[in-house]
Amino acid sequence: MVKSVTNLTRSGLSDWLVQRVSAVLLALYTLFILGVFFANPDLGYDEWEHLFSLFWVKLFTLATLLALVGHIWIGMWTVATDYLKNTWVRFFFLCVIAVTAFVYLVTGVTAVWGV
Amino acid sequence: MKVSLYRYNPETDKKPYMQDYDIDVPADKDLMVLDVLNLVKEQDSSVSYRRSCREGVCGSDGLNINGKNGLGCITPLSEVKGGRDKLVVRPLPGLPVIRDLVVDMSVFYKQYEKIKPFLINDQPAPGIERLQSPEDREKLDGLYECILCACCSTSCPSFWWNPEKFVGPAGLLQAYRFLADSRDTATADRLAELDDPFSVFRCRGIMNCVSVCPKGLNPTRAIGHIRSMLLANAT
Numbered sequence: 001m002v003k004s005v006t007n008l009t010r011s012g013l014s015d016w017l018v019q020r021v022s023a024v025l026l027a028l029y030t031l032f033i034l035g036v037f038f039a040n041p042d043l044g045y046d047e048w049e050h051l052f053s054l055f056w057v058k059l060f061t062l063a064t065l066l067a068l069v070g071h072i073w074i075g076m077w078t079v080a081t082d083y084l085k086n087t088w089v090r091f092f093f094l095c096v097i098a099v100t101a102f103v104y105l106v107t108g109v110t111a112v113w114g115v
Numbered sequence: 116m117k118v119s120l121y122r123y124n125p126e127t128d129k130k131p132y133m134q135d136y137d138i139d140v141p142a143d144k145d146l147m148v149l150d151v152l153n154l155v156k157e158q159d160s161s162v163s164y165r166r167s168c169r170e171g172v173c174g175s176d177g178l179n180i181n182g183k184n185g186l187g188c189i190t191p192l193s194e195v196k197g198g199r200d201k202l203v204v205r206p207l208p209g210l211p212v213i214r215d216l217v218v219d220m221s222v223f224y225k226q227y228e229k230i231k232p233f234l235i236n237d238q239p240a241p242g243i244e245r246l247q248s249p250e251d252r253e254k255l256d257g258l259y260e261c262i263l264c265a266c267c268s269t270s271c272p273s274f275w276w277n278p279e280k281f282v283g284p285a286g287l288l289q290a291y292r293f294l295a296d297s298r299d300t301a302t303a304d305r306l307a308e309l310d311d312p313f314s315v316f317r318c319r320g321i322m323n324c325v326s327v328c329p330k331g332l333n334p335t336r337a338i339g340h341i342r343s344m345l346l347a348n349a350t
Contacts, residue, residue, distance in 0.1 A: 001308050001310070011311070012313070013316070016316050081276075
């Protein structure tokens with residue numbers, strides 16, 4: 001067994017599962033948002049605010065944000081371990097990805113739960 | 116016909132280069148690539164390549180032929196030439212070159228060794244043999260035929276990037292061959308050894324392995340079965 005301490009879950013199977021489940025969630029959320037745009041061609045700030053004030057939309061959005069962070073980490077970790085052979089370059093790259101994903105999450109949560 | 120060969124002798128050459136040969140190919144025959152290499156060898160005895168059975172059984176002459184991996188001995192010229200009148204032969208990609216078309220396959224065999232390619236059975240040995248039903252035996256079809264020519268693993272980008280960590284399509288096909296064998300009792304241990312982010316899960320489903328396998332096998336399907344077994348075992 002190959003040892004790895006930087007992948008999301010320490011297990012190849014769990015990472016694989018998280019990547020696929022999160023992809024389904026991201027796809028559903030994308031369809032949901034596209035559906036909102038198509039169903040409301042004159043969408044304004046008030047309708048948008050009302051939509052995100054609904055509890056189930058907040059839950060759906062938060063779940064999607066968490067899925068996005070997991071998906072980003074697994075995908076970028078895979079890219080990094082394929083192409084970045086220098087340990088410190090890879091470590092720096094993954095740190096940038098971790099900070100970016102964290103900022104996405106906190107910004108997203110603040111925006112959605114602030115409505 | 117023009118034949119362009121990858122040449123490299125680490126004792127005399129600073130770097131690899133391509134060397135062209137003009138070979139007279141009989142117009143009424145469809146030679147195999149290995150036959151053409153033999154004709155080149157008659158012209159230039161310094162050309163090195165591996166070959167043994169010359170009938171697609173030993174797996175010695177895995178080569179990169181006009182950009183696609185295959186066995187020289189069972190690859191007809193008509194299949195690889197397309198519209199061109201030139202044959203370009205390089206060593207299998209991703210492995211260190213020992214000389215010309217001969218590669219060092221140590222890392223390939225190391226991965227093969229990792230999956231414990233032998234039956235493990237903790238039951239007392241029977242008097243004659245361990246019996247298997249025809250249905251159970253059928254599960255090994257499409258798996259046992261692998262001749263370890265390395266055409267699949269050396270066409271796999273995931274194997275190129277992580278040859279020390281990713282088992283590769285050939286090794287994983289064999290891993291599933293033993294996981295699927297009703298006579299093997301080490302299934303749980305075998306699966307536990309594969310549940311890391313590299314050994315199996317570095318496969319991204321590119322399917323070059325399926326495209327190049329000279330025996331028509333499907334390592335991607337075997338890898339899918341291993342994933343399903345890991346999932347069933349762990350959830």
